[in-house]
Amino acid sequence: MNRVLGLILAFAFLLPGCAGEDEPVVNVYSHRHYDTDQALFDRFAERTGIQVRVVSASADELMARLEREGPASPADLLITVDAGRLHRAKTRGLLQPVESDALAAAIPSHLRDPEGYWFGLTQRVRILAYSRDRVDPDELQDYEDLTDERWEERVLARTSENIYNVSHLASMVAALGPEAAEEWVQGMVANFARPPQGNDTDQLRDIAAGVGDVALVNSYYVGRLLNADDEASRELGRQVGIIFPNQDGRGAHVNISGVGVTAHAPNRAHAVQLMEFLVGEEAQQAFAEANFEYPVREGIDWAPTLREWGDFHADTLNLERLGEHNNEAVQIFDRAGWR
Numbered sequence: 001m002n003r004v005l006g007l008i009l010a011f012a013f014l015l016p017g018c019a020g021e022d023e024p025v026v027n028v029y030s031h032r033h034y035d036t037d038q039a040l041f042d043r044f045a046e047r048t049g050i051q052v053r054v055v056s057a058s059a060d061e062l063m064a065r066l067e068r069e070g071p072a073s074p075a076d077l078l079i080t081v082d083a084g085r086l087h088r089a090k091t092r093g094l095l096q097p098v099e100s101d102a103l104a105a106a107i108p109s110h111l112r113d114p115e116g117y118w119f120g121l122t123q124r125v126r127i128l129a130y131s132r133d134r135v136d137p138d139e140l141q142d143y144e145d146l147t148d149e150r151w152e153e154r155v156l157a158r159t160s161e162n163i164y165n166v167s168h169l170a171s172m173v174a175a176l177g178p179e180a181a182e183e184w185v186q187g188m189v190a191n192f193a194r195p196p197q198g199n200d201t202d203q204l205r206d207i208a209a210g211v212g213d214v215a216l217v218n219s220y221y222v223g224r225l226l227n228a229d230d231e232a233s234r235e236l237g238r239q240v241g242i243i244f245p246n247q248d249g250r251g252a253h254v255n256i257s258g259v260g261v262t263a264h265a266p267n268r269a270h271a272v273q274l275m276e277f278l279v280g281e282e283a284q285q286a287f288a289e290a291n292f293e294y295p296v297r298e299g300i301d302w303a304p305t306l307r308e309w310g311d312f313h314a315d316t317l318n319l320e321r322l323g324e325h326n327n328e329a330v331q332i333f334d335r336a337g338w339r
């Protein structure tokens with residue numbers, strides 16, 4: 001390539017915002033980094049001629065970048081996990097509303113923002129994982145049961161900084177009120193087997209290692225272990241049983257990975273087209289086969305492990321409420337001493 005052309009191309013990449021609405025491209029800022037996602041973007045490009053360019057980073061980095069770039073941002077879509085984070089992006093002015101019949105038809109209303117700022121792509125359930133050796137699952141039905149004194153020094157959890165815990169507590173604030181939610185946190189703290197630490201997989205490892213007997217984790221972490229390439233991980237997975245909590249009440253807490261169009265998207269129409277593709281049957285089937293999450297769309301076959309776990313009753317609280325109660329949840333964790 002000659003040097004002048006090289007410089008022109010380099011310059012074009014430095015000014016991605018000037019591409020205009022007609023260029024067949026969608027720029028995605030994504031916190032998900034799964035091979036499936038890339039395969040789906042490739043398929044979308046083949047089908048439509050619209051190229052998908054992906055920038056991968058943590059959710060916080062991507063949001064900081066969107067803020068820094070402002071109207072000059074090349075980003076069209078933000079993909080991240082947890083409705084609490086999507087709500088944060090919305091309130092920081094990083095997203096814009098979208099109206100789409102296809103999105104509304106594909107995604108149950110509680111799994112998308114009522115104002116159209118973000119939409120769920122996959123669902124994950126906050127479950128109770130327990131030691132098959134040391135726990136009788138009949139002793140445990142609801143999140144609230146974990147505060148019973150029978151679980152003293154047996155409960156495992158990660159820190160309250162984690163967005164999964166914040167969103168889950170926000171759902172309890174919405175369902176039970178702030179006082180009952182705080183009492184629950186106090187009861188959890190009283191029953192911890194050790195100070196909160198590690199990620200969801202570490203909680204499962206600590207069940208197998210005998211550090212504690214029951215943990216609060218996202219469903220797909222157990223699915224990953226059970227389907228791991230190495231036998232040691234699969235054995236670890238087999239030592240753990242799972243319970244879908246609150247089946248006789250409000251249902252198990254679900255959260256999403258989701259997507260929203262960025263506030264200054266230069267390729268808005270293509271971005272909406274990509275979102276619609278991602279909730280279509282083909283993409284939802286691919287999501288369902290990867291990472292052991294649940295599709296948002298009805299009528300899609302689940303991964304075999306999820307079919308074995310069976311159907312469950314999910315909390316249908318609109319996930320926007322998680323964002324609304326986010327700050328309150330953080331304060332409750334702080335006051336009640338869940339670090």
Ligand SMILES: [Fe+2]
Nearest residue numbers: 081200218221
């Ligand atoms: Fe996760």
